[in-house]
Amino acid sequence: MSATTALVVGDSASQAVRSAIRAAKACVGAGKIDLLLIGKGANSGAASASKWNGVSTVYYAEGETPCTAESATPVIRERVSAKDYRYVIATANSFGKNVLPRLAGVLGVSALSDIIEVVESNVFVRPIYAGNALATVKSNDEVKVLTVRPTAFEPIEDSSEGLAEIVKVQIPADGVQSRWLGQEATENTRPDLTTADVVIAGGRGLKNKDNFKMLEEMADELGGAVGATRAAVDSGFVPNDMQVGQTGKVVAPQLYIGIGLSGAIQHLAGMKDSKTIVAINKDADAPIFQIADYGLVADLFEAVPELLQKIKELPKRAE
Known part of the structure; x- marks a missing residue:
């Protein structure tokens, strides 16, 4: 052969x-x-x-x-x-x-x-x-x-x-029992979640969808994408195309910042190959800390605004 x-x-x-x-x-x-x-x-x-x-x-x-x-x-x-x-x-x-x-x-x-x-x-x-x-x-x-x-x-x-x-080559015109009807696309100026170098992900600890705006602002400052846990998606905080995990998207960015998420097995399966993992959670026993390179045990509603302010003070990288 x-x-x-x-x-x-x-x-x-x-x-x-x-x-x-x-x-x-x-x-x-x-x-x-x-x-x-x-x-x-x-x-x-x-x-x-x-x-x-x-x-x-x-x-x-x-x-x-x-x-x-x-x-x-x-x-x-x-x-x-x-x-x-x-x-x-x-x-x-x-x-x-x-x-x-x-x-x-x-x-x-x-x-x-x-x-x-x-x-x-x-x-x-x-x-x-x-x-x-x-x-x-x-x-x-x-x-x-x-x-x-x-x-x-x-x-x-x-x-x-x-x-x-x-x-x-040709796509067959006959014998196909299903056809494409359409799709609804959302506008997004951020990098694609699966290929972004920086991913900022939030969990149910953010409590509501409005609080995800903090993560969006941080992602924009770092040139990254925003992800979420299944719990956050199921709670209606964000759409399901932002879900990271076994039943969502698999990511492996250079920097992954997990905020207000515990680190359930299902979620870890979709992000644990990230090069550097940072976790922010007020529960010191949260599983996410077991794989995090850097961890901050703190209330996210106090820590994230302060962290965001520090990021804004950093010199801007040349395009």
């Missing part, structure tokens, strides 16, 4: 997909890696991704709307059948979690989710029990279908050796 090959799939040419390319390189070594972008904006995304190091061919299936799993799966399956890929890889985001389990079912193989390390070509590491343990798993499937945690793999850089070939 020819060299091992992998197909990375995504809905945009994002940093997270760059990380998936890195994971694919760990799987195939010197083998070939192709990329398939599906949905609205795939055309422009393909032009950008053609510059990425390690990508041989960029396929794109342009759509008028974001792609559903039902319409994406036949496109991916056709590529797998045509090119005999040994791996199909996506990031463990909403697209990957939605599409790849369906693809695995169609192919008759098992999907391995949230991979954080490639040990061997068929051996992988993934977190279990809300990140409190790591499982080493082996796949004997002929085609390995994986979602990878983007924070665990360094994004691939641009190539200096020329552009990858770009090829257009």
Whole structure:
């Protein structure tokens, strides 16, 4: 058989997909890696991704709307059948979690989710029990279908050796039982929560949504994003797209400041890979202090305004 090959799939040419390319390189070594972008904006995304190091061919299936799993799966399956890929890889985001389990079912193989390390070509590491343990798993499937945690793999850089070939493929027009109706987007001038270098997160200890304005102000001063615990989301303080945790978004910023949150297992699973963790909580026994690099046992309503004032007094960094 020819060299091992992998197909990375995504809905945009994002940093997270760059990380998936890195994971694919760990799987195939010197083998070939192709990329398939599906949905609205795939055309422009393909032009950008053609510059990425390690990508041989960029396929794109342009759509008028974001792609559903039902319409994406036949496109991916056709590529797998045509090119005999040994791996199909996506990031463990909403697209990957939605599409790849369906693809695995169609192919008759098992999907391995949230991979954080490639040990061997068929051996992988993934977190279990809300990140409190790591499982080493082996796949004997002929085609390995994986979602990878983007924070665990360094994004691939641009190539200096020329552009990858770009090829257009079609999204099937018939036989799809679901269609995209629309979405509601909120305006946000802050960095994306999953890629921000600084994340300021709040919990139920903030008591109401108005108090999250302190965190928003701090995030703006530091050029960061605002996150929240599930408890804060369930209490209606913030929308669920700000939730960090096992059932929310996984983040690994350079600086994570957790304010008024206890550090439940579910939340820690989504942020414990942060490079520097700062915790502010009046409960000295809060679990968040067990993983924090710096901790302040204090009333947040006294400490945060003072901290914010000190941050404002710092010299502004040059743009």
